[in-house]
Amino acid sequence: MPRLRVCTACRDARRLFIRRNSVKISIIVPVYKAEKHLAATLDSLIGQTHADLEIICVNDGSPDTSASILEAYAARDERVRVIEQENQGVSVARNTGMAHATGDILMFVDADDTLVDAACARVHEVFATRQPEALTFGLECDPPEVAPASLRRELAPRDAVYDAFAPDLLFKEHARPYACRTALSADFARRERIMFEPGLGLAEDQVFYFAVYPFA
Template sequence: MKISIVVPVYKAERHLAETLDSLLRQTHEDLEIVCVDDGSPDGCWTILERYANKDPRVVPIRQENRGVSAARNTGMTHATGDILMFVDADDTLLPHACERVNRVFEAESVEVFTFGLLCDPPEAAPASLRRELSPSDAVYDGFQPNLLFKEYARPYACRTAISHDFAKRENVRFEEGLGLAEDQVFYFAVYPFSKRTVLSSEKLYVYRMNDESATHSAFDTESALHKKLDAHMTAIEAICRIWNERGLHDFCAAELLEWCLDFTMLDIGRLPTPEQRDAYRRLMPCLDVHFGSPSEKFARRSPTKACLDDIRRALAQSDGADDPVISKWHKARFFLMRRGFVRCAERVLMKLGIVK
């Protein structure tokens, strides 16, 4: 089967040649490498032209800067392969990666295949990240909530290959305008609609850990924290919109409600109390519109209900109240329920600098 590898390119001249070399060295040779220069101001286009002149499998496309999601969407539009893969312009694939992907699609008749990632260098990745990058070995016929809410099968779209026919049938696209959390939206638009999904713990992709990576840049500054929260809120709004458009109003309602709190609560808690209220004034109407007000009617577990009750109570108070929106006890119970004691303890130790 022919594989189209979509590579969004922006300010990547330092590592782009290494990335392209890893793709051209694949043991599966029936490839096209669709490289979308997203208005990169450096020498990326020159590198792409040089590689395209040497190997016709490299297909360079140039567009004005519109962001990584728009670049991936452009690449998907131009792709002609049976299978779509995604590689960032500073990462690499192991030499047998495409051969393995092709074998799974041929043997398993799948629509979505998610595999593992290696971090480079390994010591730069905290234990929590390494765990997230290693899915279990499993086959899902149709959708089960575990795919989105239990398995380590998201985010990072670069470790997922999808059938081109599936992408066309379900109109799979990346959410444009998001520089963070766009991969989260991708998975909520993919897993629920795949007729067959295969997960593999086998690591086929090498993810470069560097200071320029948007995913791993520090969020300690106030402006960076606000940027992260805005992206996460926008991602939740996009997921709710996509599911509403597909008629999934109460689909996995309890799981989605808990995930939305998990995705935002810790960062919102780092804000001053008035700004916490502002954040929840944005989040709660989105959830109420999606689920039907009040959204907490879908809360199955008491820690979730307690946190939502705290939010409702705080939003009903005057803006001058200085108490945290959600009590520390209710928040602790929620995350112990969601992540378990070991992961919560690990996070505390990481915050204290005792472990990495």
């Protein structure tokens, strides 16, 4: 049975809305034993040039000082929202963040990641002009020498592919389908009931990709 697609008129109306309005991006940050890097992560998020954000930090029962760091940032910036839950793993933490998100675009940032200042602005620009349901972008290891050259090429490819099916970029052997390099339309995620699979100790991001891209 052919899949129903969003009608052209609806898509055009949403594109016009995004261009005329400041669109909120929901950044979901699962937090567990993150005290060493968490402040740098949050600094990079609140410093984004695209200011219409909500930063949803899900404290997954972290036993260190992560909770106090989150409380301090939430007191400083009203865009930082903190959700507390018992430890259930990164997938459940991300699902909790998605369930509480109110933005039009969903992004996922791990608690030891940072974004360049214009990252959210660039994501917003692509969604406004091209209307993707899912967007994958590059990332870099810092310092670079922590990763082999082959991995650095896969994470930060020089060439961009638009409006084409390029499975090698996503599903080839040794591809790196990390959630932290993915942005989703919130409407798409709700419509297709996109979630992370709970209970996985490894490869939860790969399973997530296989949930996203067959429907996008």
